[in-house]
Amino acid sequence: MALDPQDLADLIAIRDAGTLSVAAKARGVAISTVSRRIEALETxxxxxxxxxxxDGVRLTPEGLAIAEASAPLAEQLLRVARVAESLRQGANSVPIRISATEFVISDVLAPALGRLWAMGADFPVHLQSQADVVSLAGRDADLAVRMVRPEGASLYARRLAEIRLGLFASVDYLSGRAPEAVDLADERLLIYDDSFGRLPELEWVTQRGLSDAVAMRTGSTRALLAAVVGGAGIAILPLPFAARIECLVELPNATPLPTRAPWMIVHRDMRSLPAIKMVQKWVAATFASL
Structure with a gap:
């Protein structure tokens, strides 16, 4: 019986994605191609x-068992593909791919890259700005930072240093009002949507009965910052970064805001590799220094 490794990789993609369309997108092929390959594998x-x-597709118990048995082979094939890609590009080593949200990539990790080189890193790094949860099992990334702990027995998740949050408005928006006199229920709140998962500050807004005050939701940190700086309303922002913006004023609040707990995630089979261990150490130290 001859099995096509591509068919096995498609099966794993369906397991991770839950839909044929998402699995096909992750594999870079048409939905019809994935469907045809799975039918061939079943035969x-x-x-x-x-x-x-x-309402979608789901692996049968037999499908889950075959996907689990196929994972090591599929991962090795992906590793071979990445090595080949690196060689074609003339690189001496395979890059480490780090996936995180736009804010984490641009405001946390990118400014700290010099520290990684100072630690002796001799490999290239790909910083991938992505709001959605990538598949580490499918090697969409080697390491990810997310604001919500993921599910998955094959994943190792380490909680990073917490990020404090604050309520911020621009001087123009306050128009001379004292920050302590602001009643959030009567203001325009600017908050994240669910792109990053159910963030703790979203629960805080709901529990305080402030949902009707929400004037904007967005999955973009840049959009949130631009809106609050432009005087559109009051936003809940990471304290270490919003405090640096001169035109923003932190508002006192009787009910303490929750902290945001980021998670660093790696595949269990990858976490002991020297390059991955170095990157894990660097990421943890970077968040601890915020």
Missing amino acids: ALGLQLVDRRS
Whole structure:
């Protein structure tokens, strides 16, 4: 019985994605191609691997077992593909791919890259700005930083140093009002949407009965910062960064804001590699220094 590694990789992608369309996008092929490959794999194995439903697809118990057994082979093939890509580009080493949100990439990790080189890193780094949860099992990234702890037995998650939050408004928005006199229920609140998961400050807004005051939701930190600096309203922002902006004023609040707890995530099979260990140490130290 000859098995096509591509078919096995497609099965793993379906397991991780939950839909054919997302799996096909992750694999860089058409939905029809993934569907055809899975049918061929089912015929070759004599098993039903995918339960096709009106609301999506789900692996059968047999499909989950085959996906689990296939994972090491698929990961090795992806490793070979990455090494080949690196060689074609003339690089001497395979880059480490780090996935994080726009804010973490641009305001936390990118400014601290010099510290990684100072630690002796001799490999290139790809900083991938992504709001969605990438598949570490599918090697979309080697390491990820997320604001919500992910699920998955194959993943190792380490909680990083907490980020303090504050309420901020521009001087123009306050128009001479005393910060302590501001009643949030009567203001325009600018907050994140659910792109990063259910962030603790979103729960805080709901619990305080401030949902009706929300005037803007966004998945972009840059958009949130631009809106509050432009005087559009009051935003909940990371304290270490918002405090640096001269036109912003922190507002006191009787109910303490929650802290945001970022998570560093790596695949368990990758975490002991020397380059990955160095990057983990660098990321942890970078967040601890905020």
